Amino acid sequence: MTLTIRGDYITYLRETPWDKRNFGVNTYEVTDIGKEALEETDAYEGHFTIKVDPLENPEPLLRHGFYYVDTLIEPVCQRDNLQVFEDNHVRITKDYNPSAILAIAEEAFTLGRFHRDFHIPDALADKRYKNWVDDLQQSGKLFALTYDSDTVGFYGFSDNKVLLLGVRKDYRGQGFAKRFTSLSCREHFKAGYEELQTSVSAVNAPSLNLFYTLGFRLRGAVDVYHKLNGAFA
Incomplete structure (x- = not known):
């Protein structure tokens, strides 16, 4: 259980301003x-996300208006288990044109949970991922x-944590992803980590196969439910 004391009351809701802006x-x-957490979601307008163990009984969630997404x-991956695929043509760099990255981000994410949420227009889901990529650029x-x-x-x-991967459309399906990603993971490990973690949608078979x-190796899973009280502007 995680709760926050806000002013003179207890809340089970953590605000996510990075999503509100989108x-x-x-x-x-x-x-x-x-029960108290779910009842609190009934008291406010907005969009809610909850992550639960897949073995959890979903009936209380559904009763309070949540829907599976x-x-x-x-x-x-442990450091010693990483499989690296060398390619003399491939380079990993932090010296790049940000606009080129954002152009790729505009069309790289179609299997994420925000695109699968039938309440969220695709344009807003696209904006959400593009802004996330921009945030990561700004923070190095x-x-x-x-x-x-x-x-x-x-x-x-x-x-x-490996958060986001994107490959330009004309480079997909040709085996480049494993070269790009393996070299990126090797660079990532240089920060001193013994383990890298990521999170992949169960419907994203290409990414799951890539990481395997x-x-x-798979450690666990969570089910994600959303709820919308009100409507998007």
């Missing part, structure tokens, strides 16, 4: 699945992927 409504992460698989937590001198993708991270090829 969707134009109040957005929250629900930090507990208990995704299952996130959680692969992890993104590698650009180049093939010769061509910017073809990106790898976003925070601490030991690189030496990641």
